[in-house]
Amino acid sequence: MRSWTSGRRGQSTAELYFEASPEAIYIVQDGRYVDCNPATLRLFGRTREEFIGQPLGLTSPELQADGEPTKAAVGALMKEAQRAGVARMPFRGLRKDGTQFPALVSLFLAQRHGRPAMIVTCIDISEIDALIGAITAGLARLAGGDLSQPIATALSERYEPVRAAYNQVLVDLRAIVTAVRERASAIEAETQVIRAGAESLAERTERQAAALEQSAAALQELTRDVAAAAEDGTRADQLAAEASAAAAASGDVAQRAIAAMHGIERSGAEIGEIIALIDGIAFQTNLLALNAGVEAARAGDAGRGFAVVAQEVRALAQRSAEAAREVKARVGAVGGEIATGVRLVGETDAALRHILTRVDDARALVARVADSGRKQAAGLGQVNAAVSEMSRMTQDNAAMAQQTDAASIDLAERAADLGHQLARFRLERAARPSPAPPRRATLTRHGS
Numbered sequence: 001m002r003s004w005t006s007g008r009r010g011q012s013t014a015e016l017y018f019e020a021s022p023e024a025i026y027i028v029q030d031g032r033y034v035d036c037n038p039a040t041l042r043l044f045g046r047t048r049e050e051f052i053g054q055p056l057g058l059t060s061p062e063l064q065a066d067g068e069p070t071k072a073a074v075g076a077l078m079k080e081a082q083r084a085g086v087a088r089m090p091f092r093g094l095r096k097d098g099t100q101f102p103a104l105v106s107l108f109l110a111q112r113h114g115r116p117a118m119i120v121t122c123i124d125i126s127e128i129d130a131l132i133g134a135i136t137a138g139l140a141r142l143a144g145g146d147l148s149q150p151i152a153t154a155l156s157e158r159y160e161p162v163r164a165a166y167n168q169v170l171v172d173l174r175a176i177v178t179a180v181r182e183r184a185s186a187i188e189a190e191t192q193v194i195r196a197g198a199e200s201l202a203e204r205t206e207r208q209a210a211a212l213e214q215s216a217a218a219l220q221e222l223t224r225d226v227a228a229a230a231e232d233g234t235r236a237d238q239l240a241a242e243a244s245a246a247a248a249a250s251g252d253v254a255q256r257a258i259a260a261m262h263g264i265e266r267s268g269a270e271i272g273e274i275i276a277l278i279d280g281i282a283f284q285t286n287l288l289a290l291n292a293g294v295e296a297a298r299a300g301d302a303g304r305g306f307a308v309v310a311q312e313v314r315a316l317a318q319r320s321a322e323a324a325r326e327v328k329a330r331v332g333a334v335g336g337e338i339a340t341g342v343r344l345v346g347e348t349d350a351a352l353r354h355i356l357t358r359v360d361d362a363r364a365l366v367a368r369v370a371d372s373g374r375k376q377a378a379g380l381g382q383v384n385a386a387v388s389e390m391s392r393m394t395q396d397n398a399a400m401a402q403q404t405d406a407a408s409i410d411l412a413e414r415a416a417d418l419g420h421q422l423a424r425f426r427l428e429r430a431a432r433p434s435p436a437p438p439r440r441a442t443l444t445r446h447g448s
Contacts, residue, residue: 018037019037019038021037021039022039023039023121023122023123024036024037024039024040024042024043024044024121024122024123024124025037025039025040025119025120025121025122026040026051026059026119026120026122027110027112027117027118027119027120028056028117028118028120029112029115029116029117029118030115031055031056032053032054032055032056033051033052033053033054033056033058034052034053034112034117035052036048036051036052040122043093043095043122043124044058044059044093044094044095044096045095045096045097046058046096050096056074057070057071058094059093059094059122060074060091060092060093060094061092061094061100063092064091064092065090065092065102070092073089073091076089077089077105077107078107078118081107081108081109081118082109085108085109086106086107086108086109087106087107088104088105088106088107089104089105090102090103090104090105091103091104091105091122093122093124101124101126102124102125102126102128102129103122103123103124103125104122104123104125105120105121105122105123106120106121107119107120108120108121127155127156127158127159128159130153130155130156130159131155131159131162131163134151134153134155134163134166135151135162135166137151138150138151138166138170142170142173145426146426147170147173147174147177147426148174148426148428150166150167150170150171151163151166151167177422180418180422181419181422181423184415184418184419184422185419187411187415187418188412188415188416188419191408191411191412191415192412194408194411195405195408195409195411195412198401198404198405198407198408199405201401201404201405202398202401202402202404202405205394205397205398205401206398206401208394208398209391209394209395209397209398212387212390212391212394213391215387215391216384216387216388216391219380219383219384219387220384222380223377223380223381223384226373226376226377226380227377229373229377230370230373230374230376230377232373233369233370233371233372233373233374234370234374236369236370237363237367237370240362240363240367241363243363244356244360244363247352247355247356248356250352251349251352251353251356254345254348254349254352255349257345258342258345258346258349261338261341261342261345262342264338265335265338265339265342268331268334268335268338269335271327271331272328272331272332272335275324275327275328275331276324276328278320278324279321279324279325279328281320282317282318282320282321282324283317283321285313285314285316285317285320286314286317286318286321288313289310289311289313289314289317290310290314292306292307292309292310292313293307293310293311293314296310
């Protein structure tokens, strides 16, 4: 413990600080105020005569701000000082005029004239208390969503920049909340538009996916039909080739038939020549038989037998001539039929050649049709694959559209929730605001 001397001669540094300190410093011994500095008298509004020698309790009311009796609070403070050598506590000070003020009291144990004493320092924290009360009230309003009321009460010059900074933060925060509220409203409106568009897109995409699925099924059926038609075209090409070969073979047969007809015609001409020769022989024989009959008649009875032979030979020559004429007539008729047959076979050959040409043309056409069918089948296969891929992609798009719709719904709900959260902030003052009582912070006792 330090010794404290009350003399004024040869003042030490501590004594000079005691006299000039802006903080109230006073000494308590035996339950009375035994010394103080000028700052103490200014703080409590008393003269030295009104202060020195008075019993302890002159500087504080009976109850502290928290309702605790001052004697109990001072007793606890003294126990803490005895334990640690120094103690500090928030205190409620009392001036001569009865006004109270918040203070911070520090208590040190010391020796005065060889006996225990207490050195007490008291600092008026009204300015700090006013600052804490204003900030606390402002933060309470801010926590309640009220951005409309700045700190209107002026603080001391030392703490006025804090009030100005708080009010500027409130202005900036109000501007931010206003901007966010406007943006939230715009987002909510735009989200509703996006939601409606997403729902419409999802519906259209689903319809398109169903239509593409049906088109893919129809296209698959068409692909199978075209493939079957291509196979039929190939088969038709084979049949046309067989028909062309048969027509060519028929043309060869017709040529051989014409050649045979011409051979028959030549044979008929030769038969006609032979018949003409036979007819000439029969005519000569008839003349010889006639001459023989004339000679037999001249011979009389001697030539009667010869006349009979000549008669028979003449009859035979006549029958031979008639037979030759009949054969010639028949051969002539057969020759006409043969000529007609040759002409008809020639026409048949020309028709077959024409048919062969048409069959070749038809075969070429069928071949082109078959090739085109194969190409169409291949093309339709590719189109079918593309349509199937489009159908799959459209189904994926439909799923994405549904996800977008769900996301837009969630975004709309979040935007609405953000709007509700922002709605709790009051940006403008009410018409007749009722001022709330200022809240003051309570300092808790702690050791130093």
